[in-house]
Amino acid sequence: MDQVVRWGILGAANFARNHMGPAINAAHGAELAALATSSAEKAAGFQAFAPRVAVHDSYEALLADPSIDAVYIPLPNHLHVEWSIKALEAGKAVLCEKPVGLDVGQIDRLIDARDKAGLLAAEAYMIVHHPQWQRAKALLDEGAIGTLLHVNAAFSFYNNDMDNIRNQAGTGGGGLRDIGVYTMGSVRWATGQEPEKLDYARVQMQDGFDLFADVGFAFPGFTYQGFTGIRMANRQEMHFHGDKGVMSLTCPFNANVFDQAEVRLSYPDQRVVVERFTGINQYVKQVEAFGRSVRDGADYAWTLEDARGTQAMLDTIFASV
Known part of the structure; x- marks a missing residue:
């Protein structure tokens, strides 16, 4: 893999446009290379700060792009595990917005997919990088x-x-x-x-x-x-x-x-x-830490197992309601 991690984003969410897209673009060792959206208007918001970003008209097309090393997933919560697993199966490292799953069972499926792929998959829990x-x-x-x-x-x-x-x-x-x-x-x-x-x-x-x-x-x-x-x-x-x-x-x-x-x-x-x-921009710090882990195998501060522990607390609360 090249020293620069080439990122793609699944979906043109406002948070991705305002925070994580610019963070990927600004981070050392990272390049915002692709975006998946069928909306030319939404794509323009990303091209304003990353003019060379390639635009794919579907999530599947971005995952099929062999030049992409890692994907950031800002989709609605109920889609996180599904598309994280698809990205891993396509050979991409995954940084998925929180909550990465809706229950512990979903996160266990994602952990299994991560282990099978042998790639980094993590929840975008930026505060531990600040x-x-x-x-x-x-x-x-x-x-x-x-x-x-x-x-x-x-x-x-x-x-x-x-x-x-x-x-x-x-x-x-x-x-x-x-x-x-x-x-x-x-x-x-x-x-x-x-x-x-x-x-x-x-x-x-x-x-x-x-x-x-x-x-x-x-x-x-x-x-x-x-x-x-x-x-x-x-x-x-x-x-x-x-x-x-x-x-x-x-x-x-x-x-x-x-x-x-x-x-x-x-x-x-x-x-x-x-x-x-x-x-200090904690989103930039997060992208850079992710890149070090992808490139060099450095330890990553927030694992899927860490996310699973918080989800277990959520599951306990919801079960009590």
Whole structure:
């Protein structure tokens, strides 16, 4: 394989046009080489920043393109596993938007397809590639707040557009799948621990998908409480409460978009230590990390098994509703 990973994108989603397409185009060792869409208007939005991108009129045509090494899949949630498997069978490495599956069984099928193909397949879980979260994990590991006792998580935004896939049960919509993967998956990744049991789940459903969820889990040694909402004013915070201090992430998920990314340590003697992370594009970091893994076999920070662990938490919540 050439040193430059040649990427294709399945579908002209707004998120791909506004974030991941430009990130692939900007990343070192990556080239946005192809796009699959039958809409000339949508294709033009990508050609504005990547003029040489080839446009295929179907997903199948892009997967048949022998010049493409890896595909990014921003399709609606219910199509993720199907097209990820097709891409692997076509010999392409896969970076698929979250949630990569709708239940643990789907992710197990994808893991089997990955292993059979011998190619990298991963969920696009960009936060683990941002130095804000890497620093937070290191601080927890070194005991900067003492023994971790409790975690609080909050993530909300307002979306009442019923044509949006987030507001449709048939496409795997709802807040837990869209943003709960962040509030719960980030805790698992940062602490290296898995939950022992679901303590409670208060979930407000509408037309088959969740508008609001307040959930509690017991982890070994600490408790977790987090909420997600898609009819609420924008908010995102993470707080790790230890016996010696508190670590807060003020913009943990949409760094430098929602707000400035910070890790803040607060201690009982009123001492506060703040580390700020400015001008860092976590999507570019994600593409570059993926490329290193594809080219050089470097370890990748978020595996399908990691995604499966978060999905197991989601499955437990939905089973309780």
